[in-house]
Amino acid sequence: MVRKALGGQVTPEADEDATGTLAEQLFHMLTEAILQGELAPGSKISEPMLAQRYGVSRGPLREALHRLQERRLIVRTANHGARVVQPTPEMLAGIFTVREALEGLAAREAATRMTDDEISALAACVRRHESELQEWVDGRHNALGKADEDFHFRIAQASRNPLLIELLCHQLYPLLRLYRSRNDNRTLRQRALVEHQRVLGALVDRDPQLAELTMQRHIASARTRRTLALGASVTSEDDR
Amino acid sequence: MVRKALGGQVTPEADEDATGTLAEQLFHMLTEAILQGELAPGSKISEPMLAQRYGVSRGPLREALHRLQERRLIVRTANHGARVVQPTPEMLAGIFTVREALEGLAAREAATRMTDDEISALAACVRRHESELQEWVDGRHNALGKADEDFHFRIAQASRNPLLIELLCHQLYPLLRLYRSRNDNRTLRQRALVEHQRVLGALVDRDPQLAELTMQRHIASARTRRTLALGASVTSEDDR
DNA sequence: CCGGCTCCATCTGTCGACAGTTCCTGCTTA
DNA sequence: TAAGCAGGAACTGTCGACAGATGGAGCCGG
Numbered sequence: 001m002v003r004k005a006l007g008g009q010v011t012p013e014a015d016e017d018a019t020g021t022l023a024e025q026l027f028h029m030l031t032e033a034i035l036q037g038e039l040a041p042g043s044k045i046s047e048p049m050l051a052q053r054y055g056v057s058r059g060p061l062r063e064a065l066h067r068l069q070e071r072r073l074i075v076r077t078a079n080h081g082a083r084v085v086q087p088t089p090e091m092l093a094g095i096f097t098v099r100e101a102l103e104g105l106a107a108r109e110a111a112t113r114m115t116d117d118e119i120s121a122l123a124a125c126v127r128r129h130e131s132e133l134q135e136w137v138d139g140r141h142n143a144l145g146k147a148d149e150d151f152h153f154r155i156a157q158a159s160r161n162p163l164l165i166e167l168l169c170h171q172l173y174p175l176l177r178l179y180r181s182r183n184d185n186r187t188l189r190q191r192a193l194v195e196h197q198r199v200l201g202a203l204v205d206r207d208p209q210l211a212e213l214t215m216q217r218h219i220a221s222a223r224t225r226r227t228l229a230l231g232a233s234v235t236s237e238d239d240r
Numbered sequence: 241m242v243r244k245a246l247g248g249q250v251t252p253e254a255d256e257d258a259t260g261t262l263a264e265q266l267f268h269m270l271t272e273a274i275l276q277g278e279l280a281p282g283s284k285i286s287e288p289m290l291a292q293r294y295g296v297s298r299g300p301l302r303e304a305l306h307r308l309q310e311r312r313l314i315v316r317t318a319n320h321g322a323r324v325v326q327p328t329p330e331m332l333a334g335i336f337t338v339r340e341a342l343e344g345l346a347a348r349e350a351a352t353r354m355t356d357d358e359i360s361a362l363a364a365c366v367r368r369h370e371s372e373l374q375e376w377v378d379g380r381h382n383a384l385g386k387a388d389e390d391f392h393f394r395i396a397q398a399s400r401n402p403l404l405i406e407l408l409c410h411q412l413y414p415l416l417r418l419y420r421s422r423n424d425n426r427t428l429r430q431r432a433l434v435e436h437q438r439v440l441g442a443l444v445d446r447d448p449q450l451a452e453l454t455m456q457r458h459i460a461s462a463r464t465r466r467t468l469a470l471g472a473s474v475t476s477e478d479d480r
Numbered sequence: 481c482c483g484g485c486t487c488c489a490t491c492t493g494t495c496g497a498c499a500g501t502t503c504c505t506g507c508t509t510a
Numbered sequence: 511t512a513a514g515c516a517g518g519a520a521c522t523g524t525c526g527a528c529a530g531a532t533g534g535a536g537c538c539g540g
Contacts, residue, residue: 021318021523023306047492057525059299062493066263066303070310072406078261079492079531094401101345105337161334163415166312167407175403261493287522297495302523319501319522483540491532501522508515 022056026064029054034073034084035177042086045074071171073178087178089227096223099172100216103152106168107199107215110158111208119203122154126196133189148189149173151196155203155215179226188225195221262296266304269294274313274324275417282326285314311411313418327418329467336463339412340456343392346408347439347455350398351448359443362394366436373429388429389413391436395443395455419466428465435461 019025030050033039045065051058065082068074076082114122129147156168195218202211259265270290273279285305291298305322308314316322354362369387396408435458442451 019318023523024318046490048490058492059302059524059526062299063303063306066306067310070307072403078259078264081492081532091402094403097345097349097401098342098403098407101341102338105341109337161337162331163312163334163338167338263493286520288520298522299494299496321522481540483538485538486536488535489533491530493528493530495528496526498525499523502520504517504519506515506517508513510511510513 021060023060023063023067026054026056026060027067030064030068031071031073031174034068035174039084041084041178043084045082045084047081072175085178092179093223093227095172095175096219096226099168099176100219100223102164102168102172103155103219104212104216106156106159106161106164107203108208108212109161109164110155111203111206111211113160114158114203118154118158119200122151122158122203123200125151125154126193126200129193129196133186133193148192148196155199191225192218192222261300263300263303263307266294266296266300267307270304270308271311271313271414274308275414279324281324281418283324285322285324287321312415325418332419333463333467335412335415336459336466339408339416340459340463342404342408342412343395343459344452344456346396346399346401346404347443348448348452349401349404350395351443351446351451353400354398354443358394358398359440362391362398362443363440365391365394366433366440369433369436373426373433388432388436395439431465432458432462 030039039045047058047061047065051061054061065074065076069076069082072085074082074084125147129151132147152173153169156165159165195214198214199211199218202214270279279285287298287301287305291301294301305314305316309316309322313325314322315325365387369391372387392413393409396405399405435454438454439451439458442454
């Protein structure tokens, strides 16, 4: 009956979802809606509108909104309502700076804590990434983005640090998806693959220092790519 | 009448507090109550009881609880209620590991971004710490703890990274206060003062690398002190 | 023609009440 | 006597409704 009664172990894949309570479901639905772009960045969130749209009352909806506020996906001002967060280049740079530190830490910890099975799974993940890159078809970049995220997700899990896992997987990665748009071309992904292989190699060698360094350089490389590609994304979009 | 009617500019210092809305007030009150120990770690939270205690309805209270859940100060399970988070030595170690990375990053960024005035203020903070240490009186460790936190708080602010500031000041530092108990003696605080002076020196020299390293060593040193002092606090773990 | 004021529609914040579930208590029965 | 079951009390989850506040439309005066 109880689904997450376990105390200290973290299931590597199973995300919490469909927990039964409406507020929980709404929280996940709204998170996806924001990250998918269904709720436009900067747009105002009307509680009655959303309540009708999802067929629920305003009570659970407001509870979900308060959680989204803590996740920095929406901004609430008293008596003015909530707005979807507006991504800025400065915030993106800040996210990558923090990510470089945290993912480097995760890779360093993973180098000593990862099991052989997990390393094998990670290697398979990289190979899948590679094969997907060979049979490239435009319009599939969505699946590729997931393969990339899966790589980082597995390393975060292998750090065995619940707080670090939470910060990376549940806070930084979602925020990054706000910026993940049409800036994935083949050259960049090939570059990312090479860097992933380097990190994997360091993990196979159980070399914490090298794992941290290769991961940090990978994030830094991704930052320059992302910020450069973001140059033309000045959205003139706004509504009040 | 309108308190924060401005639209696009964010006030650099003013923290949200006493916003008028009950859910917001409750969120801060409950945060303080948990961190102060008024709500015992691991204890169950009864919504009707808390609602009566603060003289509000369950609606705003539940909204505040959902925010606390995202801050990892309480744990909620569906249809079972909420419990104040139970600190564990493993979690403490994880917090310090993350903190070492993030505060090192903050110190590195602060070395180049901090203004001269901010450095002066930080130096004054360290001197105040020093003078308080000289006129030591037992029972005042609470004020000293604030002085220490103020030091790290200022450096975090000087990183100019909103996400980093949020993670450190609003997530990690509160979590740390859960463990801050009666383990502050004079020798340890003297040691901390010396380390603070080293970090300050690196910042005065505008040396990012040295600032990061001294801060990381300071956190690591604090970790060993804290975890050692925590040896006897093995609370009999159970619930449910 | 434009600036300011008034009134109103809408929304957010808050409350009380109802339904479903869980846990505890007490009784029944082997 | 102990295990199992039924009943009820209390709590969580959810909903609809009311009060205060905000923003805008429209009117009036300069």
